[in-house]
Amino acid sequence: MRGIVHWAKDVDEDWASVLAELTRAFEMSRSSAQGEGSIVYVVRQDDLLGRRGAGNAMVACGLLSAARTAALEGARKGWTANVVAFDDVADRAIVEAWARRLLDDGAVNGELIRVGSGHIGKTLA
Amino acid sequence: MNGTIVVTGAARGIGRSIAEKMASTGPVTVVGVDVAPELGLSESITPVQVDLTSADGTRVVREAVEASGAPLIGLVNNAGITRDARLLNMTNEDFSAVLEVNLGAAFRLTTELAPLMSDGGAIVNIASRAYLGNFGQFNYSMSKGGLVGMSRALALSLAPHVRVNAVAPGLVSSEMSMAIPEEIREKMVESIPLDRMGTPDEIANTVWWLLTPLSSYITGEVIVVGGGRSLS
Numbered sequence: 001m002r003g004i005v006h007w008a009k010d011v012d013e014d015w016a017s018v019l020a021e022l023t024r025a026f027e028m029s030r031s032s033a034q035g036e037g038s039i040v041y042v043v044r045q046d047d048l049l050g051r052r053g054a055g056n057a058m059v060a061c062g063l064l065s066a067a068r069t070a071a072l073e074g075a076r077k078g079w080t081a082n083v084v085a086f087d088d089v090a091d092r093a094i095v096e097a098w099a100r101r102l103l104d105d106g107a108v109n110g111e112l113i114r115v116g117s118g119h120i121g122k123t124l125a
Numbered sequence: 126m127n128g129t130i131v132v133t134g135a136a137r138g139i140g141r142s143i144a145e146k147m148a149s150t151g152p153v154t155v156v157g158v159d160v161a162p163e164l165g166l167s168e169s170i171t172p173v174q175v176d177l178t179s180a181d182g183t184r185v186v187r188e189a190v191e192a193s194g195a196p197l198i199g200l201v202n203n204a205g206i207t208r209d210a211r212l213l214n215m216t217n218e219d220f221s222a223v224l225e226v227n228l229g230a231a232f233r234l235t236t237e238l239a240p241l242m243s244d245g246g247a248i249v250n251i252a253s254r255a256y257l258g259n260f261g262q263f264n265y266s267m268s269k270g271g272l273v274g275m276s277r278a279l280a281l282s283l284a285p286h287v288r289v290n291a292v293a294p295g296l297v298s299s300e301m302s303m304a305i306p307e308e309i310r311e312k313m314v315e316s317i318p319l320d321r322m323g324t325p326d327e328i329a330n331t332v333w334w335l336l337t338p339l340s341s342y343i344t345g346e347v348i349v350v351g352g353g354r355s356l357s
Contacts, residue, residue, distance in 0.1 A: 015229045015232050015233060018228075018229075018232070018271075019221070019224060019225070019229060022224060022267060022271070023217070023220065023221065023224075026215075026217075026220050026263070026264075026267075027217075029212060029263070030212055030213060030215060033211075033212045033213040034213045047274070048274070048277075049277055050274060050275075050276075050277030050278030050279070050280065050281055050345070051278075051281065052278075053278055053282075054232065054274070054275045054278035054279055054282070056278075057274030057275060057277055057278035058228060058232065058271040058272075058274045058275050058278075059271070059274070060274060061256075061270045061271055061273050061274025061275075061277070062228070062267040062268065062270045062271035062274060063267070063270070064270055065255075065256045065257070065258065065266040065267055065269060065270025065271075065273070066263055066266060066267035066270065067258075068257055068258025068266065069212075069255070069258045069259055069260065069261075069262055069263045069266040069267075070212055070263060071258060072258050072259070072260045073211055073212055073213075073260060073261070073263075110258060123277075123345070123346075
């Protein structure tokens with residue numbers, strides 16, 4: 001299946017850095033949607049909880065919310081949007097495999113897949 | 126409560142209700158941002174008109190807080206706009222305008238004012254139920270999700286001195302919701318278990334509670350005030 005996998009970059013604690021990263025994700029996502037391709041964002045579990053600063057948290061949580069909206073729009077067109085979150089001990093190859101599966105599968109939409117155990121006992125994202 | 130509380134987007138809708146609620150509940154000075162003097166808000170609300178997306182704007186708010194002569198005990202980041210479009214049709218201008226006002230301004234102002242917050246103070250960020258996803262609002266839901274992330278990060282970094290929470294209103298009767306076509310708005314109401322739109326006062330009541338010591342053990346949370354729509 002066509003689509004993009006967007007890995008969130010670390011950002012500084014300043015707005016320009018945050019906006020640049022969110023804009024990069026937006027432009028890639030729009031391009032994918034125009035071609036009816038699916039979207040997967042990859043973020044750190046710690047950033048969904050705000051544990052690595054406000055800049056990274058704004059990016060990760062912003063992408064999660066954007067994916068949920070994109071998922072609603074894609075559902076009418078046959079493409080999907082999902083998020084993979086990984087913890088400190090997750091293997092990068094496994095994270096990539098989950099992202100690829102979400103692109104290829106098409107059966108899961110608007111979902112947050114958390115690789116590793118770091119989220120257990122923490123707040124729902 | 127005794128001190129100064131800043132409320133952004135206080136000219137109308139939810140922000141105005143929050144400002145009036147806070148002004149009516151005790152010896153507090155409310156700095157209402159984006160408020161023109163002729164709007165006729167209560168006398169205890171100090172009107173400030175600035176562009177919060179500029180460094181000058183946040184500085185003017187800080188100066189108004191300092192001029193109040195009272196400790197800063199609360200900040201409510203409420204100002205927000207919408208520029209709806211489906212993702213594939215969304216322009217860069219619509220994207221960045223919403224992100225700048227809804228998230229960038231809140232981040233800048235909070236960074237400016239956090240050093241002034243008194244011990245035991247509280248910050249409330251007005252997110253939206255759209256942080257859970259809303260058709261045609263890629264920019265808006267991203268900005269509100271970003272506010273949730275900011276709230277969590279600041280809840281950690283400002284603890285134990287200042288609490289930070291987010292409120293996520295659902296469909297509320299306001300200028301913003303009235304811009305939604307009536308037919309769509311009626312369908313949205315049908316999906317709300319409590320069978321009606323919320324009122325700005327109902328959001329203000331929740332914000333008031335989060336600003337007071339009644340919620341002294343709550344930080345880093347998102348409270349959805351949406352009539353149960355998240356379930357339906």
